[in-house]
Amino acid sequence: MKTPRFTPLVAGLPATVPFVGPEAHIRANGRPFQARIGANESGFGPSPEAIDAMCSAAPDAWMYGDSECHDLREALAAHHGVRPENIVIGEGIDGLLGLLVRMIVAPGDPVVTSDGAYPTFNYHVAGFGGVLHKVPYRDDHEDPSALLARSEEVGAKLLYVCNPDNPMGSWHSGRIIERMLKSLPDGTLMVLDEAYIDAAPPGTAPQIDADDPRVIRIRTFSKLYGLAGMRVGYAIGAPAVIGMFDRIRNHFGMGRVSQAAALAALQDQDWLRRVQSNVATARQRLGQIAADCGMYALPSATSFVALDTGHDGAFAHRLVNALMARDVFVRMPFVAPQNRCIRVSTAPDPILDVFAAALPDALAELDHTRHVP
Amino acid sequence: MKTPRFTPLVAGLPATVPFVGPEAHIRANGRPFQARIGANESGFGPSPEAIDAMCSAAPDAWMYGDSECHDLREALAAHHGVRPENIVIGEGIDGLLGLLVRMIVAPGDPVVTSDGAYPTFNYHVAGFGGVLHKVPYRDDHEDPSALLARSEEVGAKLLYVCNPDNPMGSWHSGRIIERMLKSLPDGTLMVLDEAYIDAAPPGTAPQIDADDPRVIRIRTFSKLYGLAGMRVGYAIGAPAVIGMFDRIRNHFGMGRVSQAAALAALQDQDWLRRVQSNVATARQRLGQIAADCGMYALPSATSFVALDTGHDGAFAHRLVNALMARDVFVRMPFVAPQNRCIRVSTAPDPILDVFAAALPDALAELDHTRHVP
Known part of the structure; x- marks a missing residue:
C-alpha cells in the first residue's frame, strides 16, 4: 500500500x-516591476492609521488574535447597520469562499457562475468536487437572467455573482441584484462577491435583509482599504449561515496585527473617501491613456479598468507579455470575447506614467511583429 | 426546499x-489578565528584528504576500538542510493540519491520536468526517507502541504524534520517534507535530529523511519565535506530499507582513537562543512555585509546565477557575488522569510573580470550600 493515501478527490x-x-x-x-498594476492591489496604500495600528500591534504579535474578532465584528456591524451575528471575519475573500464552498458543496453538487469570473471560486468548487456550470457574459456583463435560468435548470446549490464584476469592471444596479434575489430558485444560495463595491457608484449595493438566508455578501479589506497583504475579508449573512462558519473555520486564523489593521482602516473613512476619489481620477486617466493608443476603456465601477485592444485574445496575450517585458505587471480576462481586453489596476500618477510610456511602445512592437490581415 | 442546503457532513x-x-x-x-499564561504564547516576545520587519513591511501591506513564500521557504530549507520542495508554509499549524486532513481523510476514514492530545487536530478530522481512534496516554506520555498497534489495527490513514507533547510537556527521544517510523503500518502517514521542538533538549528531534513520504513534520513560528499573532507554520515532508498542498491551499493566504516577520525571526537565532534559555529558567521557577504549594511540576520539554495538583480533574478545574478569578489565565488537560494537572506557560519573571502570588491564594480558597475526605 502506497503511503500516504490521498483522498480520490484531492488526488x-x-x-x-x-x-x-x-x-x-x-x-x-x-x-522588479516599474508598475505593479495587475492584481488590483491599491497602490494608494492603506490608511496611515492602519499602518500605525500595525506598528503598534507588532510587539504584541506573540499573542494570538482574538478568536472571535470581537472588536472588528462590532465595528463592521455598526458600519453596516447589522448585528455582529450577521458577520464572520475570515482570511480574505479566498479563505471565506473556501469555507463557504465546503459548507455547501459535496462531490457532484451543481454550482453556477459566469464563464470567466473569479477563478479562485472555481478552484474551491473543484476542490470540493462540485460541478461548475458556466454562463457566458452578455455584452461584457454578468448575465442575471441567464444565471438564474441556469441555476433553476441545474438546481444550483450556489450561484456566484460578482458585482461590480471582476475582470470586466462592469456592474449592475443594486435593483437588478434585488430582482435576482426575488427570482432565485428555491435551494440556491447566492454568493454576492462585493470585493469592489467601495469603488462603485451609489446604488450599486443592493438593499438586502441581512437575515435573508438565501444570500451571503462577501467584502474585503484587500481592495480600496489597501490591505491585501493582511488577509482580512468578511461575509454578511443570516446568523444560521454565518454561524455555520464557526463549525469549520480556524478559530485562531485571524492574526492579531491583521485585526488591528482592518479595524483602524475601517475607522478611517476619510482615507477611504480619498482613495475612492483617487481611483475615479485614475480610471479616467487610464481611459485617456487607452484612447491615445486607439484602445477603448470599458466603463468601470471597480479599482481597475478593462482596456479593449480591439483585437482578439491572442493579441491581448502578446500585449500583456510585451508590457511585462517592460516591467509593467498587468493581467487579462481568461475567456473570449472578454479576453480581447487587458485589465489594468488604478494607481498613483507616477505609476500610470510608467504605463502610459510603456503601452504605445508595447503596441508598436506588436504592430511590428504581427501580420496585419 | 430550505436554503441554503448545507452538506450533511457540515450540518x-x-x-x-x-x-x-x-x-x-x-x-x-x-x-484584562494580569498573567496571560494559558495559551503557550511566548511572553518573552518576538525578536526585535521581527518587530522591525513588521513595521517596515506595514506600508507595503497593500500588496499581496508572495504566493510561493519563496524567500521564507528558501531560508527554512537552508536552516533545516532540506530543499524548498520539502517545505510548505501555511496559516499556522492549525491551517496546515486542516489542509492535511482534507488531503487524506474522507468520511469514515480512520485516524489515530492520543486521548487528550491537540483538540484542533480532532476538530479537523471530525470536520472532514474522519473516525478518530484515541489511545490513552501512558504515564503522562504519548504511548508509541499503543499508537502503532492501534494504527495497524484500524488501518489508520493518519497517526498524530506530538513530540514534545502538548498538554503534558513530556517527550520521547528522537530515537523513539525514528523507531516508530520504522514500525509504521503500511498506508499510515505520521503527522509529527513539533510545535515545541525548539524548547526540547538536543536529540528530541528525530533524524528523518525529508523525502520519506510516510511522515510529515509540522513546525511553527507561534511558540518560541513569539509570533502566534502572525499565523505562520510550516511542514517538512516529501515533495509528493508537500506538493499536494498546492492543489487545495489558498495561494495568497500567507500575508506579506507575516512572511516578513517570520523571515526576520528565523534569521535572528540569537534571540531564539535567548528565549530558549529564558524558557528553561522559567520552567525551573514554575517547578519551585508549584513545590512551594505542595504541587509537582512534571518534567517539560516545552514552553509550558503541567503542574500536578495531586487531586482530580474536578479539583484542577476549580483551581483553573480560581486562578482565572484572580486574573491569571491558565488552562488544563482535557482527559483523566492528565486533567489532575493545570498547564502553565513560561513567561518573564514579573508575570510569574503574579502567578506565584495567586496560586497559594487560589489553593487556600479551594481548601476552604471543598470537603476533605
Whole structure:
C-alpha cells in the first residue's frame, strides 16, 4: 500500500494554480516591476492609521488574535447597520469562499457562475468536487437572467455573482441584484462577491435583509482599504449561515496585527473617501491613456479598468507579455470575447506614467511583429 | 426546499469550538489578565528584528504576500538542510493540519491520536468526517507502541504524534520517534507535530529523511519565535506530499507582513537562543512555585509546565477557575488522569510573580470550600 493515501478527490485535482503571483513574475524577470498594476492591489496604500495600528500591534504579535474578532465584528456591524451575528471575519475573500464552498458543496453538487469570473471560486468548487456550470457574459456583463435560468435548470446549490464584476469592471444596479434575489430558485444560495463595491457608484449595493438566508455578501479589506497583504475579508449573512462558519473555520486564523489593521482602516473613512476619489481620477486617466493608443476603456465601477485592444485574445496575450517585458505587471480576462481586453489596476500618477510610456511602445512592437490581415 | 442546503457532513458537526480564546475570557471577566499564561504564547516576545520587519513591511501591506513564500521557504530549507520542495508554509499549524486532513481523510476514514492530545487536530478530522481512534496516554506520555498497534489495527490513514507533547510537556527521544517510523503500518502517514521542538533538549528531534513520504513534520513560528499573532507554520515532508498542498491551499493566504516577520525571526537565532534559555529558567521557577504549594511540576520539554495538583480533574478545574478569578489565565488537560494537572506557560519573571502570588491564594480558597475526605 502506497503511503500516504490521498483522498480520490484531492488526488484527482489538477496541479495548476488560479494565479501566478507578482513576486513569481519578478523572480522570473530577474528585476522588479516599474508598475505593479495587475492584481488590483491599491497602490494608494492603506490608511496611515492602519499602518500605525500595525506598528503598534507588532510587539504584541506573540499573542494570538482574538478568536472571535470581537472588536472588528462590532465595528463592521455598526458600519453596516447589522448585528455582529450577521458577520464572520475570515482570511480574505479566498479563505471565506473556501469555507463557504465546503459548507455547501459535496462531490457532484451543481454550482453556477459566469464563464470567466473569479477563478479562485472555481478552484474551491473543484476542490470540493462540485460541478461548475458556466454562463457566458452578455455584452461584457454578468448575465442575471441567464444565471438564474441556469441555476433553476441545474438546481444550483450556489450561484456566484460578482458585482461590480471582476475582470470586466462592469456592474449592475443594486435593483437588478434585488430582482435576482426575488427570482432565485428555491435551494440556491447566492454568493454576492462585493470585493469592489467601495469603488462603485451609489446604488450599486443592493438593499438586502441581512437575515435573508438565501444570500451571503462577501467584502474585503484587500481592495480600496489597501490591505491585501493582511488577509482580512468578511461575509454578511443570516446568523444560521454565518454561524455555520464557526463549525469549520480556524478559530485562531485571524492574526492579531491583521485585526488591528482592518479595524483602524475601517475607522478611517476619510482615507477611504480619498482613495475612492483617487481611483475615479485614475480610471479616467487610464481611459485617456487607452484612447491615445486607439484602445477603448470599458466603463468601470471597480479599482481597475478593462482596456479593449480591439483585437482578439491572442493579441491581448502578446500585449500583456510585451508590457511585462517592460516591467509593467498587468493581467487579462481568461475567456473570449472578454479576453480581447487587458485589465489594468488604478494607481498613483507616477505609476500610470510608467504605463502610459510603456503601452504605445508595447503596441508598436506588436504592430511590428504581427501580420496585419 | 430550505436554503441554503448545507452538506450533511457540515450540518452534522457540533457547534462547539476547540478553545475559548483569552480575549473571550477577558470580555467575560470585564478586565484584562494580569498573567496571560494559558495559551503557550511566548511572553518573552518576538525578536526585535521581527518587530522591525513588521513595521517596515506595514506600508507595503497593500500588496499581496508572495504566493510561493519563496524567500521564507528558501531560508527554512537552508536552516533545516532540506530543499524548498520539502517545505510548505501555511496559516499556522492549525491551517496546515486542516489542509492535511482534507488531503487524506474522507468520511469514515480512520485516524489515530492520543486521548487528550491537540483538540484542533480532532476538530479537523471530525470536520472532514474522519473516525478518530484515541489511545490513552501512558504515564503522562504519548504511548508509541499503543499508537502503532492501534494504527495497524484500524488501518489508520493518519497517526498524530506530538513530540514534545502538548498538554503534558513530556517527550520521547528522537530515537523513539525514528523507531516508530520504522514500525509504521503500511498506508499510515505520521503527522509529527513539533510545535515545541525548539524548547526540547538536543536529540528530541528525530533524524528523518525529508523525502520519506510516510511522515510529515509540522513546525511553527507561534511558540518560541513569539509570533502566534502572525499565523505562520510550516511542514517538512516529501515533495509528493508537500506538493499536494498546492492543489487545495489558498495561494495568497500567507500575508506579506507575516512572511516578513517570520523571515526576520528565523534569521535572528540569537534571540531564539535567548528565549530558549529564558524558557528553561522559567520552567525551573514554575517547578519551585508549584513545590512551594505542595504541587509537582512534571518534567517539560516545552514552553509550558503541567503542574500536578495531586487531586482530580474536578479539583484542577476549580483551581483553573480560581486562578482565572484572580486574573491569571491558565488552562488544563482535557482527559483523566492528565486533567489532575493545570498547564502553565513560561513567561518573564514579573508575570510569574503574579502567578506565584495567586496560586497559594487560589489553593487556600479551594481548601476552604471543598470537603476533605
